[in-house]
Structure formats: C-alpha cells, structure tokens
Amino acid sequence: MLIHLRAAGTSLVLDARGPRPPVVVHWGRCLGALGDDDLAALADAAVPAVPPSSIDEPLRFSLLPGPEQGWSGRPAITGWWPADGGRPGGFHLLGVVRDGPRAVRLDLAEAGGRLLLSTEMELSDQGVLRARQHLSHVGAGTFHLDSLSVVLPVPDLAKEVLDFSGLWAYERRPQRAPLRHGVWSRETRHGRPGHDDPYLMMAGSPGFDFRAGQVWAMHLAWSGDKRLWAERQPLGYGLIGAGELLAPGEVTLGPGGTYRTPWAVAAWSDAGIDGLSARLHPWIRSRRAARPPRPMVLNTWEACYFDHDADALDRLVDAAAEAGVERFVLDDGWFAGRTDDRRALGDWYADPGRWPDGLHPLIARVHERGMDFGLWVEPEMVSPDSALARAHPEWVLGGDTGPTWRHQRVLDLGDPGAYAYVLERLGALLTAYPIAFLKWDHNRDLLREAASHRQTTAVYRLLAALRAAFPRLEIESCASGGARIDLGILDLVDRVWTSDTNDPLERQRIQRWTGVLLPPEFLGGHLGAATAHITGRTSSLGLRFATALFGSAGIEWDLTAATPGERAEVAAWVALYKRLRPLLHGGTVVRSGADDAAHLVHGVVGADSAVYALVALRAADSALPEPIRFAGLDPDVRYTVRPLRIGPEPRVVQDAAPAWLRAGAVTLPGRVLAEVGLPAPLLTPEQAALFTVDRAGRDTESRRSP
Incomplete structure (x- = not known):
C-alpha cells in the first residue's frame, strides 16, 4: 500500500507495499493531491542507483533500518535472547491499518517469529507528525531490549544540526554544528531530561534561523533517560532519531510481554524555527482541555x-x-x-x-x-x-x-x-x-x-x-x-x-x-x-x-x-x-535576529493586534542598530505601531529619538513593517522597550498601558 498523509502544507509519503519494512519516500513540503498512479510513480522513481562496493540492490531507508537491509548506521532496534544469543532482524510487513484520514498503523513481524512490531504514525491538522513503536514478544524465552527508536529521514539539504545543552539556571543553550558523516548523538542519564537536555533536535538548510530556511525537528515526549541523534551516512542518507535510553536489563520481555516507546514528535518548516513553533504551539493547545486563563x-x-x-x-x-x-x-x-x-x-x-x-x-x-x-x-x-x-x-x-x-x-x-x-x-x-x-x-x-x-x-x-x-x-x-x-x-x-x-x-x-x-x-x-x-x-x-x-x-x-x-x-x-x-x-510567537544578536526582537501576533519587545542584551555593533522588524503581520493590512509604556522609561543614549517615536505612532502596511521595519531607540545594554501593533482604525484604548 502507498500512503500519503498531508495537512497544513506538510506531506508524508510511505511506501508500504512490502514485504520489507515501509520506506519514507518523502517528509516535508506538501506535494498536493496525488492519485494512486502518481504515488506509485513517485515511489518507483525514488528507488536509488546501486553504487559500487555496496549491496547488490538499491538501499532504501526504512522506518526500521537495520543491517539485514544493508544499513550500516545506527539501527532502530537492538536486543537479544540470552538463551541462544539471537538478535532481532529481518522484519517483514504484515499489514497496514488506517486509523483515520491522517493516521496509520504498520504491523511487522520479526523473521524468527518471536517479535511483533507496530509503528503508529499520525499527522495532525497543524502538520505535526507523531510516531511510536509497540513491541510484543509472542515467542518463547526472554528478550532483552537494548533500544527501540523512531527514525525519520532528512534530505541532503539538511546540512546543519542544532540542539541544546545547559546547566542549572542556564538551560536551553543552543549549539549548532555541520551535519557531517557519522552520528551526532545526545544522551541523557539523569533519570529526568536534565539541564543539558537536547530538547529539540533540528536539522536544516545552511544558516537556517528563526525566520528563514527549511528545518526538520524531533522531540521525544519522555521525562526519563533519552537519546536523540542526527546522522548522515556515506551511504547517502541522513536522518534524525529519538528513543528512550535503556540501561542493560532495564526492559526484558517474557512471552506475552510488551514495550511501547514514548511518542516522538516531529515537525517540518520552510519558514525557519518560527515555522516549527507555528505548528507545534497550536497543536499543543489543541490537545488541552479548556482551562481558566493562566493566573498571575x-x-x-x-x-x-x-x-x-x-x-x-x-x-x-x-x-x-x-x-x-x-x-x-x-x-x-x-x-x-x-x-x-x-x-x-x-x-x-x-x-x-x-x-x-x-x-x-x-x-x-x-x-x-x-x-x-x-x-x-x-x-x-x-x-x-x-x-x-x-x-x-x-x-x-x-x-x-x-x-x-x-x-x-x-x-x-x-x-x-x-x-x-x-x-x-x-x-x-x-x-x-x-x-x-x-x-x-x-x-x-x-x-x-x-x-x-x-x-x-x-x-x-x-x-x-x-x-x-x-x-x-x-x-x-x-x-x-x-x-x-x-x-x-x-x-x-x-x-x-x-x-x-x-x-x-x-x-x-x-x-x-x-x-x-x-x-x-x-x-x-x-x-x-x-x-x-x-x-x-x-x-x-x-x-x-x-x-x-x-x-x-x-x-x-x-x-x-x-x-x-x-x-x-x-x-x-x-x-x-x-x-x-x-x-x-x-497568539502566534514570532522572533527575529540571529542567535548571537546584540538586540533581540520577539512578539506575539493575534488577528488584529500584536505586542513586541525590543531587548538590548549588550552594546550594539554599530551606532545605529538594525531596524525593528515586526514579523508575522498580515502583509496587506495597515497597522499602527505605538510604544507601550509600562514601568520606568528604558535608558537610552541618544540626542534625539527616532522621528516616529517622537510623533508617538506610525501607520504602515504589515509588509513594510516586516521587511523595512522602524528605526530603533538607542537602548543601553540590559534595557527593553515594548510596542503595541494594532490594525489601523481599530479602537486601541483598551490596549494602552494603565
């Protein structure tokens, strides 16, 4: 069976025609409505060449990569039976169950007949992909599970990887590196994610930032030990993967025993890191029962x-x-x-x-x-x-x-x-x-x-x-x-x-x-x-x-x-x-500025209004810092920008404020505010200024500071 899940500008195409584990043909930009013939043509055309000094058939990257398929990278499942030293391998497809318009379960059996594996995948309305594995021991003896992970391919375009480290009181420090041949692996052994939690593994196009570039990302929804990794093999494939990090003997399955992995949550964006948030935030909100507003x-x-x-x-x-x-x-x-x-x-x-x-x-x-x-x-x-x-x-x-x-x-x-x-x-x-x-x-x-x-x-x-x-x-x-x-x-x-x-x-x-x-x-x-x-x-x-x-x-x-x-x-x-x-x-969270910028701009944008902060972390690199660009606005709507006065005035060193601030407000199209921006006040380090942005003509009295 060929499977095409699509939502919110994202497509996932699976080749589950068997008998081997299903292959991810595409995960990324939406491919539009594809009929059965188009899907078959795409899947057939995606079969790669056979290079010299390799296995004598095309290597296709599956949802369960392992050595029995010719994969010499990190396998998705490892473990053994102590009684005979056997290792799992050679899984074949048993069947496909469609659990909804954008949800699928892929059932596989291990060649030895002792293990059954189900892969659950679902694509949300927001384009967020969730996947997990469910392993069942249906044979004799005891199986010691070493690892079972969710892996997804990323294209050659994803040449950089970004994840996080940190320490107490200084969490979520980003670290970025080229995605070269080999494995970039992050493991936590704290019994909790830890201050150095990799948190969200991102692989993206060179120089991707908050507002630009394609990015593929994965998070493991698990509060214990974990492993996240990005890998690029000389074989020609790249991937991101995630799974619980199991200690030796921590999970053993007797006959009838089962183990289910945590959910791996993945998202793709062609609008930089903010594009990931624009999918993940509404998806998280949609899964919550209604609660009162967050109290002060x-x-x-x-x-x-x-x-x-x-x-x-x-x-x-x-x-x-x-x-x-x-x-x-x-x-x-x-x-x-x-x-x-x-x-x-x-x-x-x-x-x-x-x-x-x-x-x-x-x-x-x-x-x-x-x-x-x-x-x-x-x-x-x-x-x-x-x-x-x-x-x-x-x-x-x-x-x-x-x-x-x-x-x-x-x-x-x-x-x-x-x-x-x-x-x-x-x-x-x-x-x-x-x-x-x-x-x-x-x-x-x-x-x-x-x-x-x-x-x-x-x-x-x-x-x-x-x-x-x-x-x-x-x-x-x-x-x-x-x-x-x-x-x-x-x-x-x-x-x-x-x-x-x-x-x-x-x-x-x-x-x-x-x-x-x-x-x-x-x-x-x-x-x-x-x-x-x-x-x-x-x-x-x-x-x-x-x-x-x-x-x-x-x-x-x-x-x-x-x-x-x-x-x-x-x-x-x-x-x-x-x-x-x-x-x-x-609202929708937006951010601008590079990772190491002296000034950060961030905000939240709603249907008719927005609020932004300009924060000076350190001295600017030039006498006139870059303009404040108000990201996320409707490009064809006119907005009025005003300073939001709350608390003491921020400290500035300037002989005169920008003209628009002296006037108290300016009205321009959203496209201009996002692309050209407005001159920034000359904040001294460790100061912040706030701004409201309202659809022009809207009553803004209730938006002003007390």
Whole structure:
C-alpha cells in the first residue's frame, strides 16, 4: 500500500507495499493531491542507483533500518535472547491499518517469529507528525531490549544540526554544528531530561534561523533517560532519531510481554524555527482541555525562603492582593521539621511549631483577599534526615549508597509501598486544604542505573491518579528549575518552571529557546527583586517587567520590601498582563535576529493586534542598530505601531529619538513593517522597550498601558 498523509502544507509519503519494512519516500513540503498512479510513480522513481562496493540492490531507508537491509548506521532496534544469543532482524510487513484520514498503523513481524512490531504514525491538522513503536514478544524465552527508536529521514539539504545543552539556571543553550558523516548523538542519564537536555533536535538548510530556511525537528515526549541523534551516512542518507535510553536489563520481555516507546514528535518548516513553533504551539493547545486563563502568581520562595513567619506571610498576602495577584503559592519550608534543605523531605505534614492550626489560617487569609492557594511539594525525594527515611529505609532508591544531592535521596516510587504512601499523603493534603495548585519539584538526578524507566512510569501514574481524583487541581513541573520540560510531562501538568533563575537577562534567552517548542502560557516566568538571587546582577524594573510579561507570569519578590512607587508600578504591570493575556497566550510567537544578536526582537501576533519587545542584551555593533522588524503581520493590512509604556522609561543614549517615536505612532502596511521595519531607540545594554501593533482604525484604548 502507498500512503500519503498531508495537512497544513506538510506531506508524508510511505511506501508500504512490502514485504520489507515501509520506506519514507518523502517528509516535508506538501506535494498536493496525488492519485494512486502518481504515488506509485513517485515511489518507483525514488528507488536509488546501486553504487559500487555496496549491496547488490538499491538501499532504501526504512522506518526500521537495520543491517539485514544493508544499513550500516545506527539501527532502530537492538536486543537479544540470552538463551541462544539471537538478535532481532529481518522484519517483514504484515499489514497496514488506517486509523483515520491522517493516521496509520504498520504491523511487522520479526523473521524468527518471536517479535511483533507496530509503528503508529499520525499527522495532525497543524502538520505535526507523531510516531511510536509497540513491541510484543509472542515467542518463547526472554528478550532483552537494548533500544527501540523512531527514525525519520532528512534530505541532503539538511546540512546543519542544532540542539541544546545547559546547566542549572542556564538551560536551553543552543549549539549548532555541520551535519557531517557519522552520528551526532545526545544522551541523557539523569533519570529526568536534565539541564543539558537536547530538547529539540533540528536539522536544516545552511544558516537556517528563526525566520528563514527549511528545518526538520524531533522531540521525544519522555521525562526519563533519552537519546536523540542526527546522522548522515556515506551511504547517502541522513536522518534524525529519538528513543528512550535503556540501561542493560532495564526492559526484558517474557512471552506475552510488551514495550511501547514514548511518542516522538516531529515537525517540518520552510519558514525557519518560527515555522516549527507555528505548528507545534497550536497543536499543543489543541490537545488541552479548556482551562481558566493562566493566573498571575506570587511565589514565596525568593521572598522568604525557609523563614515562614505567619505575620510576615500575612503582610505578603496583603501586598500580593493589592498588586492584583490571583494565586498565592507557599513554597518550600511549610512541612514538619523543614528549616533548611538538609532535612524532612517526605514528611508531608504541616509543621506543628510554625503552623499549630495547620495551613488553614494562611489559606483563609489568601481566600479573603481574593486569591487561590498553591503549595510546593517534592514527592519523588526523601531526606536521609526524615521520619520517612528512618521508618522505611527500604523505600530509598539504592539505599544509602552513592552521593546525596542537595542533601537528599530518591524515593523509589516503583515500590508499591512508597507509591501508596505518597499518593495517600498528597491526597490527604488536597482533601484537608483547598489547594488549587501544586508546584511539583524534583531537585536531583537519580544516579542509579536501570531505574529511570521504572521511576518515570511510576511518576506518570502518580500524576494521572491525582488528576483523576482532583480534576480541578493544577500542577507545575519544576525540576531544579528547567530540568524536566518535555511533552511527556506536559500531558499531566499545566505549567513548567522554565528555570530557577529570575535574572531577566538570562531569562531572555532561556525563554526564547524553550518557547520554540512550548507555547508561552506554559512557561512560568517571575518578576524578581532588582538584584537576582542566583546571578547577583542588578536589573532595571523595566527589563524585569518586559521579560516576565511574555509567559505564565508571576512574582517572586518580597513586595513588602518594595517602595510604594515600585508597588504601584507592579500593580500597573499586573493589570497590563491581565489585559494582554488573551493575546499573549493565544497568539502566534514570532522572533527575529540571529542567535548571537546584540538586540533581540520577539512578539506575539493575534488577528488584529500584536505586542513586541525590543531587548538590548549588550552594546550594539554599530551606532545605529538594525531596524525593528515586526514579523508575522498580515502583509496587506495597515497597522499602527505605538510604544507601550509600562514601568520606568528604558535608558537610552541618544540626542534625539527616532522621528516616529517622537510623533508617538506610525501607520504602515504589515509588509513594510516586516521587511523595512522602524528605526530603533538607542537602548543601553540590559534595557527593553515594548510596542503595541494594532490594525489601523481599530479602537486601541483598551490596549494602552494603565
């Protein structure tokens, strides 16, 4: 059977005529409506030549490449039967099942008759491709699975590869290299994606950037150990692949046993990296049940740390309410014996010394001031100095061997007793208190071989059980900040904590790149104090406002220590966030500028309006920086551009502002604003300016700053 899936300018053509595993004939630009004869002609014409010193038949790259087909690159499946040392190979096609207009299941059997493999593929309305493998052991003996991955070809045009690395508080740092012969492989062994998560593997045309070039990308929707890679073989094929990284013996299948890979999520764009976001963001949004707008949050961590003084917290609640905050989140330090980060994880009871009446008085105060209440937990961990560890040392993953991390160990949620305890404790808290939101933290790597799969699947079950029992509960995924951000965890949470740093200069790049995959309403970003807790850098209020605005916004600052003027400006910023929230959390994200530009321009574009930020990261390379180009606008619509005043005026060094800014506004067609742009104000480093763009003639009163 020849299969053509197409949507939103994307085509996937499969040659599944058998008997060998199906071949991807094309994945990329839409080929239009093709009849059966055209598809057959295309598939037949795509059969390559036979080069010298190679197998004596054309090598075709299949969805399950392996040595039995002549493939000498990384195979899609590896494993063995200990009893006879046999290896899987020689899969042949059993049949094809169409599960919908753009969904297909391809069933294969291994030559030895002991393994069945189903490949599921579906192309969404937005042109996002999902694929996964389902392996079944139907023979005798035990099969040890080493790897099972999803692989997709990329054309010779894809000569560069871009993925990510990073470290605590500095996540999602892009790294780019030529895609030469061989394998560029990224593996994570943290038991979570990690701060150095490759995140999204991109292969694209030379010099592809946010607004130009063809790009093919893949992400693994999995919160444990993983492998992503890009490969180009001298054989003539290139590919990107993704799969769970399994430790030896981690997955073994007896007769009747099964293993299903995580979903690999892939997308193609001919409009650069922003073109990927334009597919991925609406697809992610389409998969979510309707939820209330993302509330303005105040989190207590950088306001009080472990010092939970009831009177001070009451004053902070009042200050939050006066600023217009909608959700008050009590962070670490509320539970029994938790006075620092060296003790008490696992003892999930309100500390009787600091909270003699439990959390009820604080929650009542929060509710009286019109906010809902959230609570920090770290259920996957345990402190050696805790009642839980002393009572149940057998629930500690690996016992007391290996180093602690942040003075804590991992609770083995694969143990039924440990799992039941955590589910009961969290359920008891959610029943005893009206908790609307859990900030769910995860502050260390597992550092335990063959534990990632079991622990990750247990965490998924735990989150799913809580969501079923408390369907209105919202959850944030935090893992030392941004060490667990993936589409696997996103199916079970409502928000991710993008990074532990609130330094706006670092956050600009972290949010820029994390937002390639995730829409802004999922990216938690907070307004911190003037001097950042982690970097020690002091930043202007305007830059802090402009940075935290573009996401799921919040505050992590002791507002009781702010001046009256600062508190008034915070309240105005909160009001602006609420007014812009439908646009910020429903529009199309656009970005301009090269990876290393001194000035970044980014924005969100809706049907009739948009908001943009110009951010000076460092000194410009010339006296007059490049114009502000307003990407993403309808080229044939006239728009009015105005500065958006919020917070202190950004610092500039200029004898005169650009003429259009002195006039206060300018109206031009979208094509002109995107291609020619407007002269930029001469911002000093670490400053930001905001602009609104409205369809000309539209009433813009409600768009102006308070």
